[in-house]
Amino acid sequence: MKTIKRFVLSVMTISFLLACQSESKGQTPEAVKKSFKSKYPNDSDPDWRKDKNGNFESHFKKDGEHYRADFAPNGEWI
Numbered sequence: 001m002k003t004i005k006r007f008v009l010s011v012m013t014i015s016f017l018l019a020c021q022s023e024s025k026g027q028t029p030e031a032v033k034k035s036f037k038s039k040y041p042n043d044s045d046p047d048w049r050k051d052k053n054g055n056f057e058s059h060f061k062k063d064g065e066h067y068r069a070d071f072a073p074n075g076e077w078i
Helices: 002-025 030-039
Strands: 047-050 056-062 065-071
């Protein structure tokens, strides 16, 4: 019984680690970061997400309000 529990725990741990690894592969291109910085110079730490179309979404707060800005992989604001 202990062997089954350990196996299940190992599989869950490996699955979690692989899921985290695939998230980090979609790193934000420098062109996108530069475009964001030029458009929002006072906001230096957005959370980045890649949408299903391959565009990058920045999520950030400004004056206590939540905002989102979308950018194409080439840095174009969309």
